[in-house]
Amino acid sequence: MRVTESFRVAFDALRANRLRSLLTMLGVVIGVAAVVVLVAIGGGAKQLVTSEVEGLGSNIVFVVPGKFQIGTTPAVSRLQLSDADYLNRVLGRPDAVAVDLTSAEDLRAGTNTYYASVQGTTSNVVDVFDRPLAEGRYVSKADIATARRVIVLGPDAAAALFPNTDPIGRQVSMSGVEFRVIGLFQAKGGAFGVSPDTEVHIPVTAAQRLFGMDNISGFAVKADTPGDVDAVGAKLVDALKQKYQGDEFTAVSQTEILGTIGKILSMLTLVLAAIAGISLLVGGVGVSNIMLVSVRERTKEIGLRKALGARQRDVLSQFLLEAVMLTSIGGVIGIGLGIGASVTLSAFTPLPAVLAWWSIVLAFGVSVAVGVFFGVMPARRAGRLDPVVALRTE
Amino acid sequence: MAEIEAVDVTRSYRMDGVSVDALRGVSLTIEEGDYAAIIGPSGSGKSTLMHLLGCLDRPTTGTLLVGGRDVGTLDDSELAELRNQTIGFVFQSFQLLARTTALDNVALPLVYRGVRRAERRKRAAEALDAVNLGHRVGHKPTQMSGGEQQRVAIARALVGEPSVLLADEPTGNLDTVNGDEVMGILERLNKERGVAVVLVTHEADIAARARRIIRVRDGLIEAVAEAPEPS
Numbered sequence: 001m002r003v004t005e006s007f008r009v010a011f012d013a014l015r016a017n018r019l020r021s022l023l024t025m026l027g028v029v030i031g032v033a034a035v036v037v038l039v040a041i042g043g044g045a046k047q048l049v050t051s052e053v054e055g056l057g058s059n060i061v062f063v064v065p066g067k068f069q070i071g072t073t074p075a076v077s078r079l080q081l082s083d084a085d086y087l088n089r090v091l092g093r094p095d096a097v098a099v100d101l102t103s104a105e106d107l108r109a110g111t112n113t114y115y116a117s118v119q120g121t122t123s124n125v126v127d128v129f130d131r132p133l134a135e136g137r138y139v140s141k142a143d144i145a146t147a148r149r150v151i152v153l154g155p156d157a158a159a160a161l162f163p164n165t166d167p168i169g170r171q172v173s174m175s176g177v178e179f180r181v182i183g184l185f186q187a188k189g190g191a192f193g194v195s196p197d198t199e200v201h202i203p204v205t206a207a208q209r210l211f212g213m214d215n216i217s218g219f220a221v222k223a224d225t226p227g228d229v230d231a232v233g234a235k236l237v238d239a240l241k242q243k244y245q246g247d248e249f250t251a252v253s254q255t256e257i258l259g260t261i262g263k264i265l266s267m268l269t270l271v272l273a274a275i276a277g278i279s280l281l282v283g284g285v286g287v288s289n290i291m292l293v294s295v296r297e298r299t300k301e302i303g304l305r306k307a308l309g310a311r312q313r314d315v316l317s318q319f320l321l322e323a324v325m326l327t328s329i330g331g332v333i334g335i336g337l338g339i340g341a342s343v344t345l346s347a348f349t350p351l352p353a354v355l356a357w358w359s360i361v362l363a364f365g366v367s368v369a370v371g372v373f374f375g376v377m378p379a380r381r382a383g384r385l386d387p388v389v390a391l392r393t394e
Numbered sequence: 395m396a397e398i399e400a401v402d403v404t405r406s407y408r409m410d411g412v413s414v415d416a417l418r419g420v421s422l423t424i425e426e427g428d429y430a431a432i433i434g435p436s437g438s439g440k441s442t443l444m445h446l447l448g449c450l451d452r453p454t455t456g457t458l459l460v461g462g463r464d465v466g467t468l469d470d471s472e473l474a475e476l477r478n479q480t481i482g483f484v485f486q487s488f489q490l491l492a493r494t495t496a497l498d499n500v501a502l503p504l505v506y507r508g509v510r511r512a513e514r515r516k517r518a519a520e521a522l523d524a525v526n527l528g529h530r531v532g533h534k535p536t537q538m539s540g541g542e543q544q545r546v547a548i549a550r551a552l553v554g555e556p557s558v559l560l561a562d563e564p565t566g567n568l569d570t571v572n573g574d575e576v577m578g579i580l581e582r583l584n585k586e587r588g589v590a591v592v593l594v595t596h597e598a599d600i601a602a603r604a605r606r607i608i609r610v611r612d613g614l615i616e617a618v619a620e621a622p623e624p625s
């Protein structure tokens with residue numbers, strides 16, 4: 001039998017049972033759409049986080065206590081503010097080491113409130129992290145020395161607390177303590193609620209008092225070139241280990257964070273795609289089931305075709321093609337829906353879904369394969385029917 | 395050369411360990427342009443014999459030659475090809491594809507011969523003309539009477555230009571008028587085209603029109619009666 005004829009026969013059979021064909025396809029449609037959308041979301045999340053981390057700057061190395069791993073709670077820090085001077089001496093660069101002590105607090109200005117990541121910092125943070133100000137000034141050495149209650153706001157915090165007024169010189173209160181606004185950061189952008197624009201900075205000494213702590217969270221240093229990052233990190237870790245015998249410290253660079261986050265998100269994407277793939281399998285079982293019903297219903301037709309000269313492989317390919325057509329049409333519809341959903345998602349939610357062409361190709365390939373895999377058993381059954389027996393059935 | 399030659403052919407079915415002997419040793423020759431009627435009581439093995447003659451089945455023992463080829467030595471695809479080339483079937487219950495037009499029903503045997511669509515349709519239209527249904531090409535079986543449906547089935551049996559037409563009770567579902575018309579067409583094909591016609595029937599007057607009457611009983615040929623040459 002000619003190939004075009006096989007296609008025509010398979011298509012006619014599907015069209016004759018339009019509703020049934022559509023319902024059978026649905027499993028594959030949903031499965032394929034889910035694969036495309038979930039992979040797009042996973043890809044979008046990865047891109048977002050990557051750009052976020054890249055925004056930190058590729059020369060920066062963080063030193064934190066304990067063995068650092070993403071997903072574990074950081075070790076309790078014994079690091080002191082004075083360690084910054086020690087590390088400056090180790091590096092032979094005055095003012096190279098930036099200090100960080102972070103906590104989340106409720107900010108209040110009049111009736112407006114804002115929940116922000118409050119970072120206790122040293123005056124060199126603006127240089128290390130490249131955070132230009134839009135207005136006013138940053139925390140100064142004198143502010144640190146006297147633990148002055150001053151605050152620099154990110155644009156998001158400023159907009160929430162002072163929607164209609166210039167914040168400079170005004171008061172913000174945290175846990176009942178008043179801070180005077182001395183500066184505003186320029187907007188950096190970002191999404192996912194992790195934008196640096198939501199941060200507020202205060203002198204680290206004021207932060208220690210406010211949070212009731214006497215330690216600090218960690219240090220950050222900007223190496224001269226990306227190639228120096230590892231060497232600088234190692235030097236700082238060695239120096240701290242010497243001072244705090246028996247304690248562990250870790251130097252983390254942007255590349256490492258990117259690598260770890262990338263791995264986690266790729267894994268997440270794969271897991272999501274695999275879950276979606278399961279629904280494709282379930283769809284395949286549905287196809288198998290309907291094809292078996294179809295073979296039974298058309299036993300007489302099969303007997304007749306054989307009597308007229310159809311060979312086993314003619315009948316087999318007719319039913320196999322029907323199953324494959326069912327799943328691949330389902331696949332195409334699913335891909336269309338998946339693309340549509342991804343585009344809609346990235347247009348109307350902060351999640352930037354990034355369509356991956358490989359997921360589209362894969363999803364289509366899998367839906368064809370599902371048709372072959374689940375169609376072959378009913379098709380073989382049809383091909384093997386004895387024409388005499390088939391013609392006798394009612 | 396005889397179209398079909400059966401020598402001591404048997405066919406038994408195995409059911410739950412019990413063997414049913416549907417044919418118990420039948421020898422029969424269908425000559426070129428033959429016209430034979432097979433009669434006999436229900437369950438005597440008429441249909442079983444027709445299935446064997448039509449290469450839908452293989453004998454359990456004995457030799458069956460169709461178109462000069464030994465059916466017992468052919469595999470399934472060769473058998474399918476042989477029946478596509480040499481046999482045309484007409485069934486009691488017409489066996490037309492319900493959602494398919496008369497034209498495409500008739501063209502079906504040519505599909506399995508790899509004939510192009512345009513050529514198939516041309517030849518199917520000619521076959522429908524030959525059974526006086528040239529005006530019904532686009533109609534579906536549900537839009538036709540029983541007699542018309544059986545004529546479509548005859549056109550389908552005819553379209554591949556087989557040398558033998560096998561008809562198992564072709565008038566069994568038809569009234570006398572339609573039955574007569576169907577018989578008339580079969581006889582015309584036999585006379586004008588030299589197609590051998592073998593039919594199974596329960597009706598004595600239909601059997602009487604054939605040149606030979608083969609009486610089957612209990613899986614054996616009981617008698618063969620040659621009709622007197624029509625004067």
Ligand SMILES: Nc1ncnc2c1ncn2[C@@H]1O[C@H](COP(=O)(O)OP(=O)(O)OP(=O)(O)O)[C@@H](O)[C@H]1O
Pocket residue numbers: 407408409414415416434435436437438439440441442443
């Ligand atoms: N597939 C089968 N399995 C078992 N027994 C069968 C099978 N096909 C036919 N038989 C048996 O073989 C015998 C002959 O059957 P067959 O159909 O050839 O009879 P028939 O002469 O055509 O009868 P009828 O006039 O009723 O059509 C019957 O006893 C039947 O039960």
Ligand SMILES: [Mg+2]
Pocket residue numbers: 440441442562
């Ligand atoms: Mg019968």
